[in-house]
Amino acid sequence: MPNRLLEALSISHPIIQAPMAGGITTAELVTAVTEAGGLGMIGAGYLDAESTRHQIREVKASTDKPFGINLFVPSPYKEEKDVIAKAQRSLKPFLGTKSLEIEFTSYEQTLEIYLKQVEVIVEEQVSVCSFTFGMPSSDVIHSLQQAGTYTIGTATTLSEAVAIEAAGMDAVVLQGSEAGGHRGNFLEGVEQSMIGLMALIPQTVDQVNIPVIAAGGIMDRRGVQAARCLGAEAAQLGTAFLTCKESGANILHKQAILEGQQEDKTTLTKAFSGKMARGIENDFIRKMRKVEHELPDFPIQNTLTKPIRSAAEQNNDRDTMSLWCGQNPNLAEPITAKELVHKLVDEE
Template sequence: MNMWKRSELMRRLDLSLPLVQGPFGGGLSSVDLAVAVSEAGGLGSFGVHHLEAAAITAVAADIRARSARPFALNLWIPHDGSDEAHADAAQFAAYLAPLAPYFAELGLPLPTPPARYAPPYAQQIDAVLAARPAVFSFVYGIPAADVLARCRELDIFTLGAATTPAEALALVQAGVDGVVATGFEAGGHRVSFLRPAEDCLTGTLALLPQVADAVAAPVVAAGGIADGRGIAAALALGAQAVQIGTGFLACRESGTHDLHRRRLLGEDAGDTALTRAFSGRLARGLRNRFMHEIGAAATAPYPIQGWLSGRLRAAAIAQGRGDLMSLWSGQSAPLLSRGEPLAAADYIARLMSQAQQAIARLGSLAGRQEQE
């Protein structure tokens, strides 16, 4: 029997579990994972910020062909004009210089500047709206008013990420339907947009109740949650659901490489740090050689740094070089079971069982206190 009370968020999205799969970019999302989570009663997600419009259309069609359940597509909002990034020849050479030794080490020729460093955001937005997912989730800002209006017309629920109460207020005041309160424990990119990311490093335990108090819209908790105890705690602090990234990244269906997955499930999974080395934006991942060596060097801005390191990543994966690829992870990875990765359905079943046990323990404790 499903014990979960259907919150406003769950009712609006027709979810049976208060669970959102974190949307991974850079090829780490997979249709298999999104479908598995949605079919289990949560909200499966797919990060599409790295995809051209035609690929976004194809991903949405693939998910919909395999599941009639709600799902989310996620984009990065280019609030700083990053989708139009440009570097002249001298700038490109300067940005490339710190990475040249790694290209040589991997046996790669030095790249030449591309026509674009990122897909056109306007075309991506058009593709997302045309696909009409149940949820359009986004990070790094607030979509334009006309985009939000179009989402309301199409009955697309909008879900924006906030790393401070001020960002949560800005999202809701703009007309966004729900807020993901993202603590600094989370893996991947720090998605701040009102202030520098380094100034927005509040943990989930402190951030979540502040956001829940600040806005009337549904709040989803993210960051540091990988087992059922975290789910129970988040719901107690005012969240209507939780978003889990690292735990799902370690599942068999995710798009990550086995090198990455083994590190997530290894004994040193707690060794994470914040870095700009891979994308030019602050992000949390497992420490490795590239993070250490490039961390002290000047990096190109996003998305140029991401484009450059992406050329290295493909070769590093092919050559089994985990020391030269991004290994995104949150601080919750040590809470995962060591050893072989779980299927998403098994992980979800474990999460829900653990959460129910945690809630029952709290109820039992409260009952004993009343008797004393």
């Protein structure tokens, strides 16, 4: 069957490396996937405009093939002092004796950073831009498409996919409940967004005309083929690429996936960031569970826990790290991105 995505993106294989923000998707990882015939994606959700431009140019210096980038769509939020103070009291046992003066970025500042990132993507003529945590405005979609950038939204439900198509975006990533990392729901609550990928694909391809990209728990060729059989035109993989040699994930994060596969289980938590995300359960998640519903929303909670996560990396403390991981870690391997892409598409 013809594959509209392969043609539109000028890639050889229907494999997209998930744009994992926070330093996991290094220029080396993005380049390796792109050079292997898939689509490498920069995770720019936590970057400013200058850092975004720098990483785009790093990838450009290593490959002349198409690659993409992902942005977080900002949603309005406020600093509620009493909620923040309560969260800080809950986090105090994890901070030790540290006394921290934390500065929060306002919604208006976050929006300004995001719009500057869009300007950079237009100026740098990046081939693909995907979005999560919401839908970009019509102005943003139009400016990117006018510059020749292919736009992709993220949906966790059929209604979100329909909204993405109605907004004029070029394709949609369907994020099944199995996916690691943050949930991308924006029309429905988290509970309503927890649809398994194999149920979500067929109902969506029957209702939308834009290409569908499957994401969530896909780790090998069987998963790619299953998604394709149900109507997806490509598969997006995160955890599988996270353990690759070029990934910038902390070594403890990689080890937690590669070595703890039988004992550790994944769970949903908003304790780290204020937004629900799937990761390997640890002490921090367990101890924060009883106050989870009282925590401030993303990105306020994410800012509050940043010193805890930074200290965890410095102290090699797996119990206070955000160990994002999908529901199928047993198939993860410590191989190169090129080797992974080849295994995903090898017909032998």
